[in-house]
Amino acid sequence: MTLLATRGLAVTIGGRGICQALDLTVAPGECWCVLGANGAGKTTLLHTLAGLHAPAAGTIEVAQRGLALWPRRALAQQVGVLPQDSLDPFPATVLETALIGRHPWLRAWQWESREDERRARRALADAGLTGFEGRDVGTLSGGERRRLAFATLLTQAPRLYLLDEPSNHLDLPHQVRLLELLCARAREQGGAVVMTLHDVNLADRFADHVLLLHGDGRHDLGRREAVLDETHLTRLYGYPVRCLSADGRRAFLPA
Numbered sequence: 735m736t737l738l739a740t741r742g743l744a745v746t747i748g749g750r751g752i753c754q755a756l757d758l759t760v761a762p763g764e765c766w767c768v769l770g771a772n773g774a775g776k777t778t779l780l781h782t783l784a785g786l787h788a789p790a791a792g793t794i795e796v797a798q799r800g801l802a803l804w805p806r807r808a809l810a811q812q813v814g815v816l817p818q819d820s821l822d823p824f825p826a827t828v829l830e831t832a833l834i835g836r837h838p839w840l841r842a843w844q845w846e847s848r849e850d851e852r853r854a855r856r857a858l859a860d861a862g863l864t865g866f867e868g869r870d871v872g873t874l875s876g877g878e879r880r881r882l883a884f885a886t887l888l889t890q891a892p893r894l895y896l897l898d899e900p901s902n903h904l905d906l907p908h909q910v911r912l913l914e915l916l917c918a919r920a921r922e923q924g925g926a927v928v929m930t931l932h933d934v935n936l937a938d939r940f941a942d943h944v945l946l947l948h949g950d951g952r953h954d955l956g957r958r959e960a961v962l963d964e965t966h967l968t969r970l971y972g973y974p975v976r977c978l979s980a981d982g983r984r985a986f987l988p989a
């Protein structure tokens with residue numbers, strides 16, 4: 735069983751190829767990190783996997799069914815996206831915003847149930863937002879808004895989590911806690927995570943598989959131990975990267 739599979743995937747944007755012949759297979763329980771320099775195409779690829787950007791060639795399957803064949807509501811039960819930034823065009827409370835995560839699970843015109851509200855309140859608590867339920871989203875700090883986006887995704891409870899720069903706006907403890915929570919939740923539910931990251935050390939901590947996008951259509955992918963090293967990272971960023979070890983852990987630093 736695979737949650738996500740691409741075959742011969744090619745992605746272009748603005749006439750530029752950012753990925754070619756990508757064969758990606760994401761199985762339940764896996765956590766994939768996508769790394770690359772600014773503009774390499776990480777967000778564009780994530781949007782393509784979510785069905786928000788059309789591929790130039792190749793196929794994408796979610797749970798062994800062609801992406802385009804999924805009805806939108808059913809697809810939103812399978813796939814949840816944490817965008818790089820959240821827009822709040824309308825006034826809403828924190829609880830109302832978290833409850834948006836239940837929409838894929840409701841029928842047309844159906845109101846959220848007590849169970850839906852319980853799920854949303856629990857997700858808010860998991861994101862450290864207990865006590866914020868009645869606040870207008872427009873009054874939240876950048877990090878609080880990011881935690882609310884995590885809570886909305888946890889309320890949605892999809893099988894495949896596609897996260898674009900999830901550590902944006904978060905302080906160090908919240909980066910670790912929220913990614914631990916989300917990866918654990920995905921694993922418990924037979925799900926998987928694919929996330930773009932700039933922080934190589936977060937990738938080293940959470941990923942079991944890594945996809946490196948070189949920005950010119952080339953890529954490397956594989957298990958973390960095989961792909962996340964000084965040689966690959968120096969080539970990826972065009973800048974020397976060194977690996978230091980201490981207390982049985984390693985850290986990647988720019989030289």
Ligand SMILES: Nc1ncnc2c1ncn2[C@@H]1O[C@H](COP(=O)(O)OP(=O)(O)OP(=O)(O)O)[C@@H](O)[C@H]1O
Pocket residue numbers: 747748752770771772773774775776777778779
């Ligand atoms: N609508 C568009 N038209 C033309 N080019 C675009 C468009 N959207 C994005 N691009 C370009 O496509 C490239 C890939 O953008 P993308 O946002 O996917 O990169 P990224 O790897 O996520 O970058 P970053 O690390 O800076 O967030 C960039 O060079 C960007 O300028």
